[in-house]
Amino acid sequence: MDEAQPSRSRWRRPARLAALLGLLATSLVAWLGVPQAVHQGLWAVQAQASPTLPTVVLVVLDNVRADQTSLCGSSLPTTPALDRLAHRPDASFTCKAIAPGAWTLPSHASYFTGLWPWEHRADWADQASHVLAFDVRPLAPEVTSLAELHKQRGRATVMIAGNPLLGAGAGLEQGFDTVVAAKTYYEGRGDWIDTSLREVLARPAVRDAAGLFLVVNIFDAHDVWAAVPAGLGWLPAQPQADYGAGDQGGATRLLRRELPEPERTLWLRQIRQGYQYGVYTEDRSLDAVLAALDQAGWTAPGLQLVVTSDHGEMLGEHDAVSHGAFVFQATQQVPLVTVGLGDCSGGGGWISSIVTYRALADGRCPDQSPEASSYVPPQRHFDQQSAGRWGHVARFAAWQGDAQVELDGEELHAWRAGTGESEPLDAAPAHLLQRIARIRTTLEQQPSPTQIASPATQAALKALGYVQ
Numbered sequence: 354m355d356e357a358q359p360s361r362s363r364w365r366r367p368a369r370l371a372a373l374l375g376l377l378a379t380s381l382v383a384w385l386g387v388p389q390a391v392h393q394g395l396w397a398v399q400a401q402a403s404p405t406l407p408t409v410v411l412v413v414l415d416n417v418r419a420d421q422t423s424l425c426g427s428s429l430p431t432t433p434a435l436d437r438l439a440h441r442p443d444a445s446f447t448c449k450a451i452a453p454g455a456w457t458l459p460s461h462a463s464y465f466t467g468l469w470p471w472e473h474r475a476d477w478a479d480q481a482s483h484v485l486a487f488d489v490r491p492l493a494p495e496v497t498s499l500a501e502l503h504k505q506r507g508r509a510t511v512m513i514a515g516n517p518l519l520g521a522g523a524g525l526e527q528g529f530d531t532v533v534a535a536k537t538y539y540e541g542r543g544d545w546i547d548t549s550l551r552e553v554l555a556r557p558a559v560r561d562a563a564g565l566f567l568v569v570n571i572f573d574a575h576d577v578w579a580a581v582p583a584g585l586g587w588l589p590a591q592p593q594a595d596y597g598a599g600d601q602g603g604a605t606r607l608l609r610r611e612l613p614e615p616e617r618t619l620w621l622r623q624i625r626q627g628y629q630y631g632v633y634t635e636d637r638s639l640d641a642v643l644a645a646l647d648q649a650g651w652t653a654p655g656l657q658l659v660v661t662s663d664h665g666e667m668l669g670e671h672d673a674v675s676h677g678a679f680v681f682q683a684t685q686q687v688p689l690v691t692v693g694l695g696d697c698s699g700g701g702g703w704i705s706s707i708v709t710y711r712a713l714a715d716g717r718c719p720d721q722s723p724e725a726s727s728y729v730p731p732q733r734h735f736d737q738q739s740a741g742r743w744g745h746v747a748r749f750a751a752w753q754g755d756a757q758v759e760l761d762g763e764e765l766h767a768w769r770a771g772t773g774e775s776e777p778l779d780a781a782p783a784h785l786l787q788r789i790a791r792i793r794t795t796l797e798q799q800p801s802p803t804q805i806a807s808p809a810t811q812a813a814l815k816a817l818g819y820v821q
C-alpha cells in the first residue's frame with residue numbers, strides 16, 4: 354500500500370455498501386407504503402450513538418512543536434487538517450502555547466489534572482538506591498483527573514494512545530473505562546489510531562452512553578520515524594530515520610560534537626525530514642478522528658475539543674535532538690486549537706497549554722490564561738550523555754511579552770522570546786525571575802518524594818525505552 358495515502362478505502366467500501374443497501378431499502382419501503390421516518394430508523398448504521406451530553410475530546414499530537422506545523426509557520430503542508438480545524442467559525446487557536454513539562458508523562462498529567470509538573474511531580478525521579486540510572490514517579494491516584502470528572506457526569510471515558518507510556522501504569526489511565534494503548538513504539542502508527550477508535554466507538558458500552566470523554570494521543574512524530582514514501586511531492590523519499598541509541602548513535606555524537614561535516618548536516622536533514630513526515634501523518638490521524646466522531650453521531654450534541662501537543666522536539670538546536678531533559682523553546686512551544694470552548698487564544702500572548710484542563714473541565718476557556726512556564730527535574734542519563742561538553746541546560750523557563758528566561762542551576766539566560774535564543778537580553782525581567790523563584794519554592798517545600806514507581810511500573814517503562 355502506498356503509505357502516502359491513508360487506507361480509508363477500508364471504511365469507504367462498507368460505507369458504499371451501506372448506502373446501496375439503504376437505497377434498496379428506501380425503494381422497498383416506499384413501495385410497501387411505510388412512512389419515511391420508520392425506514393430511517395430501521396436502516397440506521399449500527400455504530401450510531403445518540404448522546405445527550407456534549408462530546409468532550411482532547412487530542413494530543415505527541416512531540417509536535419509549533420513551528421513545524423503549517424498552521425504556525427512551516428512552509429511545508431504538514432498539517433492541513435489542523436489548519437482547517439483552527440479556522441472553523443467555532444474555533445480558536447494560538448501558536449504561542451508553552452507545554453508545562455518536557456516530555457509525555459508530566460505534560461499529560463498536567464492536562465489531566467490542572468496541576469503543574471512542580472505540583473503533581475509525575476516526572477523523572479531519582480531513586481536513592483541507584484538501581485536504575487533514573488526513575489519515574491507516576492501520577493498520584495489521590496488527584497481527580499478529567500476522566501474521573503467526566504465519568505461522574507455520565508460520560509463513557511475512552512483513551513486511545515499511540516504512545517505506549519499512556520497505558521504503562523504511570524497513573525495516566527486513572528478514570529478511563531476503556532484504554533487502548535499501543536504496546537510498543539512501532540504499533541500505534543499510521544492507521545492504528547483510526548482503526549482502534551472506530552472499533553471502540555462501536556462497542557455497545559460506548560455507543561449507548563449518554564456522553565463521551567475521549568483522549569487520543571497520536572504518536573507518529575515521535576522517533577523512530579517512518580520512512581518517507583515516494584510521491585509525496587514536498588519531501589524526498591528516504592528510509593526510516595532514527596536517532597541511533599547508545600554511545601555511537603548520531604544523537605550522542607551530535608551532543609558531544611563528535612559528528613563531522615558533512616555527516617552532521619546530512620544526518621540532521623534526515624532526522625528533520627523523518628520528523629516532518631511524522632507530523633504530517635499525525636495530522637492525517639487527527640482528520641480521521643474527527644471524521645470517525647462525526648460519522649458515529651458523537652458531534653451532534655455539540656463538540657468541546659482541544660488539540661495540542663505535550664512537548665516539541667529538538668532538531669539540531671543546541672547540538673541536540675530529542676526532548677525530555679531540558680525546557681528550551683523548541684521543546685516547549687506547541688500549537689493549541691480549541692473548538693466549542695470560546696476563545697482560548699490568550700489574546701496573542703504566551704500562554705500555557707495547561708489551559709486544556711480548565712477548558713475541558715468547565716466547557717469553556719477561562720477568562721484569564723495561565724502563565725507560560727515549564728520545568729523538568731535533572732535527568733542523569735542525559736547529563737552522562739552530554740558529559741559536560743554542552744552549553745547550558747534549561748530546567749526552568751518562563752515566557753511573557755517579548756522575554757524568555759531560562760535557568761540552569763544558578764545560571765540565568767534571558768532571550769528575546771520567539772528568536773530561537775539568537776537575541777540575548779541585557780537583563781532578565783523581574784516578573785519572570787519572580788515566577789521561577791516561586792516554582793523553585795514550591796518544589797523545595799514539597800516533602801521528599803516517597804511515591805517511586807513500583808517494580809512492575811519500572812519494568813514496563815524500561816521495556817518501553819523510557820528508562821535504561
Ligand SMILES: [Zn+2]
Pocket residue numbers: 415416456457458516663664
Ligand atoms: Zn510525548
